[in-house]
Amino acid sequence: MEGIGERLIWHYVPGMDAAIPMGGLNVLTVLNTLVVMAVLFSLAYLAVRKFAMVPGRAQYVVEMYVGAFDGLVTSSLELESRQQNRRFFALIGALFMFLVLSNLMGFFPTHYFEEPTADINCTLGLGTMGMIIATFCALRVKGLGGYLEELAGPMWSQEGATGGALIAGKLSAVFFFPLNVVGELAKIVSISFRLFGNIIGGGIIIVVVSHLVYNFSWLAVGLDVFFIFFVGTVQAFVFTMLTLTYIAVAIK
Amino acid sequence: MEWTAETWEFVGRYLGAGFALGMGGIGAAVGMGMAAGKANEAMMRQPQQQSVVLRTMLIGQAVGGSPSIFALVIGLLILFKSSSASLAGPEFAAAVIAAGLSIGLGCFGSGLGCGWPGGSGCEGVARNPRRATSVSSSMIIGQAVAQSPSIFATVVALILLFVPVSATGYAAFGICLGAGVAMGAGALGPGIGSGTTAGGAVHGSSRWPRSQAATLRTMLIAQAVSQTPAIFGMLVAFIMLFAMRDLEGDIIGFAKTFGAGVAVGFGGVGPGIGSGTAGEFACRVTAARPRTDALILRTMLIGQAVSQSTAIYSLIIALVLLYVV
Numbered sequence: 116m117e118g119i120g121e122r123l124i125w126h127y128v129p130g131m132d133a134a135i136p137m138g139g140l141n142v143l144t145v146l147n148t149l150v151v152m153a154v155l156f157s158l159a160y161l162a163v164r165k166f167a168m169v170p171g172r173a174q175y176v177v178e179m180y181v182g183a184f185d186g187l188v189t190s191s192l193e194l195e196s197r198q199q200n201r202r203f204f205a206l207i208g209a210l211f212m213f214l215v216l217s218n219l220m221g222f223f224p225t226h227y228f229e230e231p232t233a234d235i236n237c238t239l240g241l242g243t244m245g246m247i248i249a250t251f252c253a254l255r256v257k258g259l260g261g262y263l264e265e266l267a268g269p270m271w272s273q274e275g276a277t278g279g280a281l282i283a284g285k286l287s288a289v290f291f292f293p294l295n296v297v298g299e300l301a302k303i304v305s306i307s308f309r310l311f312g313n314i315i316g317g318g319i320i321i322v323v324v325s326h327l328v329y330n331f332s333w334l335a336v337g338l339d340v341f342f343i344f345f346v347g348t349v350q351a352f353v354f355t356m357l358t359l360t361y362i363a364v365a366i367k
Numbered sequence: 368m369e370w371t372a373e374t375w376e377f378v379g380r381y382l383g384a385g386f387a388l389g390m391g392g393i394g395a396a397v398g399m400g401m402a403a404g405k406a407n408e409a410m411m412r413q414p415q416q417q418s419v420v421l422r423t424m425l426i427g428q429a430v431g432g433s434p435s436i437f438a439l440v441i442g443l444l445i446l447f448k449s450s451s452a453s454l455a456g457p458e459f460a461a462a463v464i465a466a467g468l469s470i471g472l473g474c475f476g477s478g479l480g481c482g483w484p485g486g487s488g489c490e491g492v493a494r495n496p497r498r499a500t501s502v503s504s505s506m507i508i509g510q511a512v513a514q515s516p517s518i519f520a521t522v523v524a525l526i527l528l529f530v531p532v533s534a535t536g537y538a539a540f541g542i543c544l545g546a547g548v549a550m551g552a553g554a555l556g557p558g559i560g561s562g563t564t565a566g567g568a569v570h571g572s573s574r575w576p577r578s579q580a581a582t583l584r585t586m587l588i589a590q591a592v593s594q595t596p597a598i599f600g601m602l603v604a605f606i607m608l609f610a611m612r613d614l615e616g617d618i619i620g621f622a623k624t625f626g627a628g629v630a631v632g633f634g635g636v637g638p639g640i641g642s643g644t645a646g647e648f649a650c651r652v653t654a655a656r657p658r659t660d661a662l663i664l665r666t667m668l669i670g671q672a673v674s675q676s677t678a679i680y681s682l683i684i685a686l687v688l689l690y691v692v
Contacts, residue, residue, distance in 0.1 A: 191661050294676055301679050304602065305595040312601050313515060316522035323525050327444075349512060353591040360588065364665055 143227065144234040151216045151231065155209075184208045187356075191363045203362065206248070210241070211355040218314060218347030222339075230347075233315045235307070242307035245358035246299065253365035266295040306357050313350045317342030372456040379460025383445040383467030387524075390471030391438025391478070394558070398482025399428040405486030409493035416493045423492045423503050427485030430510045434474035434481070434517040434558075441470040441524045454531045461540040462532060465547030466524040469604075472551030472632075473520025473558070473597075476639070477513060480562020484509040487566045491573025498576045505572045505583055509565025512590050516554035516561070516597040516639075523550040523604050532608065538620030542611060545628025546604035549685070552632030553600020560593040560643020567647030571654025578657035585653045585664055589646025592671045596635025596678040603631045603685050611689065623692070627685035634681025642671040 162177045170178060188204040214232065221230040231237045253262050264271055268291025270284040321342060325335040406424035410417045445467060450459050488506030492499045523546060532539050568586035572579040607624055614620045649667035653660045 191664075193661065294679070297679055297683065298672055298676065301595075301599075301675075301682070305592075305598050308598045308602055309591060309594065312519055312522070312598060316518050319522050319525055320518070323529070327440075345511065346515075349508075349587065353587050356584065356588050357591060360664060360668055363661070364668060367665065 141234055141236060143229060144231045144237055146227075147220060147229055147231040148217070148237065150228075151213060151220060154216055155212060181208070184211065188359060191359050192366060194366075203359075207355055207359050210245075210358060211351060214241075214310070214351035214354055215348055218351055219343060221314070221318065221343045221347070230314050230318075232310055233318060235311045238307040238311040239303070241310075241354070242303045245306070245361060246303045249358075249361040249365040250299070252362055256366050266299075267292050268295065302361060306354055310350050310354050313346055317346055372459075375456045375460040376450055379463040380446055382460075383463040383465075384442045386464065386467035386471045387438050387442040387445060388471070390468075391442075391474035392435045394475035394478030395432045395435035395481070396478070398431050398478050398480065398485065398562070401482035402427045402431060402485030402489060406489035409489045413493040413496070416496050419496055419499050420489050420493050423499070423506070424485070424489050426503060427481075427488050427506055427510065430507055431478065431481030431485045434478040434514060437517055437521045438470050438474045441466060441521065441528075444525075444528055448528060451531075458532055458535070458539045458543070461543040462527045465543040465545075466527040468544070468547035469520050469527065469551040470517075470524040472548070473524075473554035474517045476555035476558025477515075477517035477562070478558070480513045480558045480560065480565070480643075481510045483562045483566025484513070484569045487569040487573070491569055495573050495576060498573065501576060501579060502569065502573045505579060505586075506565075506569045508583065509568055509586060509590075510562075512587060513558060513561035513565050515590075515594055516558045519597055519601045520550050520554045523547070523601060526608060530608070534611065534614055534616065534620070536616040536620075537618050538614045538616045538624065541621035541624030541628075542607045542614075545624040545626075546607045547628070548625070549600045549607070549628035549632040550597075550604045551600075552629075553603075553635040554597045556636035556639025557594040557597040557643070558639070560639040560641070560646070561590040563640075563643045564589045564593065564646035564650060568650035568654070571651045575654040575657075578654050581657040581660045582650055582654040585660060585667070586646065586650050588664065589642070589649055589667060589671070592668065592675070593639055593642035593646055595642075595675055596631075596639045596681075599678055599682045600631055600635055603627060603682070603689075606686075606689060623688050627688040630688065631678075631681045631685040634684075635678050638675045638678040641674040645670050645674065 162173065165171075165174075167174065184207060185200070185204050188207050189200045192200060192203055194200050194203075217230050217232045217237075219230075220228055221233070250262075253265075257265065267288035270287045270291075273281060273284050321335060321339050324338055325332070328334050402424055406420050409420050413420070445463050454462060484506045488503055491502040491506075495502060527543060527547060532542055534542055564586055568582050571582045575582075607627070611624070614624070645667055649663050653663050656663075
């Protein structure tokens, strides 16, 4: 119980007494991430092993998933060619699968199986990756000048404005530009901490509830199922959709 | 009268439990009443559907009333958890009162917010009884996601109860109370906002049931964005509890940390409610016109981002207070 605080900051290496300092590596998180990757690769291999024209049950599930996400990405991004939509679909589909499996890893009650997303480093990394991709796409589509102009606020670019209004529009950028820059950074913080908070919060609540009501273990198991399956899936979906929407907003 | 460690313990426990239940029960009670009122109105319109409406009302009230159960659990923990040696005296009182503040304020918002989808669910089930299961499932999903802020508040309250604070004197008071107010008030606005969004989404999915998938997607994204102030509150609470080093132990340390907590906490009330209103209308319109959902989503996100700017200001001030001055 008293270990709740330590778990939030860093993980202990199993079998060692020392704590990993801030500049080191969370070995447990990396190992669990490798386990999730192994499961994903084996699922991918099994899914594409036999392709038939009339799909069997497994192939049907895979096609349903791919179709659903492809439709989601295409309707959000509305890019010209199918090729470009495919590239983003690969990212979004993989992100969702990784997050769902990572969140579901908490289902196993053994000691070393933890969700890698319960580590703030994992979620911050994924959030930063999403925003870097979105910023890079925005720079590529709009150019550096266009991107900075968009950050300078809605009153920066005015057609046919006279002296006073033009100067006021340009000066408003002094107010809007830092606000928008901080807003971009705040997006990273918000999506990462939302996923982290939900997953680690579920874990802490289950630990405390199990400690309190050890006679009614069905309560802890029911809460466990709710937090890990429902909250895990919803938060994975929300993270994925927000990343997709940030990319869509950057491209338009 | 001299304040011994035992006196501090009693003061802390009684005040903390009072805050926890006194504030935590308000929201859920009002929300459950809203659901009941809307259920009666729905029964007036469709008397034959009364059993379905009654069932939906009870489910909606049960799910929507769970923040008050969280508050009850934390209140009982506050009253009866034994104080360990590492956390006693004034620091214990501060931590326990802060836990009560966190859960009390946090469950107010979520409980109140869950009343809207409960009411819309009863209305929708009476209007469209053939789709009763899908309407009530969207109601339950909306309510469950709208309770995330109260779950964050519960987590911070549990951390305050079980993890000893690494500071002494007035700074410990400031850290605990600041973390409690940051999380509690930070969860207040988003709870209400997520609830209004869910209400609009349930209304939309009952009137236009064929676009339910798009409506639910918009609802989840809108709720996630309107819960950003709660995330900021939790972030500041965690920073204060775990990452504060060389803090002055006197009244200045208290002022810094408590001020940071109040800033990020109450600064999040407005953006939470406002972004929730934006999400409510976005969900209704997406349900009516699902083919334009990309455009609606983009407009909603840009509007919500501007409305979240005050939450960002509060976060900046809180971080400046903690780390710069």
